[in-house]
Amino acid sequence: MDFVSDSLFNGRRFRALTLVENFSRECLAIRAEPRLYGSDVAEILDQVVEEKGKPSRIFLDNGPEFISKALDLWAYQARITLDFSRPGKPTDNAYIESFNGSFRDECLNTHWFLSMNDARAKIESWRREYNEFRPHSSLGERTPSEVAGPGHWMLRGQKKARN
Numbered sequence: 001m002d003f004v005s006d007s008l009f010n011g012r013r014f015r016a017l018t019l020v021e022n023f024s025r026e027c028l029a030i031r032a033e034p035r036l037y038g039s040d041v042a043e044i045l046d047q048v049v050e051e052k053g054k055p056s057r058i059f060l061d062n063g064p065e066f067i068s069k070a071l072d073l074w075a076y077q078a079r080i081t082l083d084f085s086r087p088g089k090p091t092d093n094a095y096i097e098s099f100n101g102s103f104r105d106e107c108l109n110t111h112w113f114l115s116m117n118d119a120r121a122k123i124e125s126w127r128r129e130y131n132e133f134r135p136h137s138s139l140g141e142r143t144p145s146e147v148a149g150p151g152h153w154m155l156r157g158q159k160k161a162r163n
Contacts, residue, residue: 001060002096003036006108006119014116016108016123017044020099021052022059025136026144027099027127028052032119038068045074057081059093102130 001019008014016032017040028048033040045058058075060066062084075082085092107126113119131148135141 001041001058001066002093002100003063003065004100004103004108006104006113008113008115008119014119016103017041017065018096018100018103019044019048020096021055021144021148022095024144024148025095025099025139026131026148030103030123030127032116032123034116036065038065038070038072041065041068041071042074045078049078054078055080057083059083059085059096061085061090061093062087106130 001017004016004018006014006016012034014032014034015036016030017036018027019029020027029044031040031044058080060082065071066082066084071082090097103126107123111119111122113122130144132143132145135143139147
């Protein structure tokens with residue numbers, strides 16, 4: 001998981017938390033808010049775990065939201081390892097960096113967001129298209145949803161990692 005920043009038409013900034021599963025490249029969630037704290041990240045992860053199942057490990061960088069006590073406590077209680085990238089080494093988390101580049105090029109840079117609700121709607125529409133309709137060459141021209149299928153990492157005994 002990682003963060004991407006952007007702004008509304010009036011210059012008001014917001015951040016988007018992006019959460020991508022490494023194996024299928026499925027975007028599990030994008031949450032756009034003016035501010036996101038570690039407790040918000042934990043809440044979002046709870047929702048994803050409830051819907052998709054629990055991974056054994058999550059790859060992330062050393063951003064302030066990710067090194068928070070709230071997220072550390074969440075990971076400890078959920079028995080999920082937080083695998084932090086080395087500072088200044090985005091290649092440690094290449095899948096999410098690639099995803100964020102596509103997200104920026106294909107969604108954030110092509111839309112004019114009038115409000116936070118407008119931004120959330122356009123971002124969610126792009127996320128659904130990315131997962132369900134857009135084939136990826138790295139997945140043998142299949143979509144992330146086709147590769148993921150229902151509960152795919154749970155079927156593998158929780159060996160998959162999320163970014």
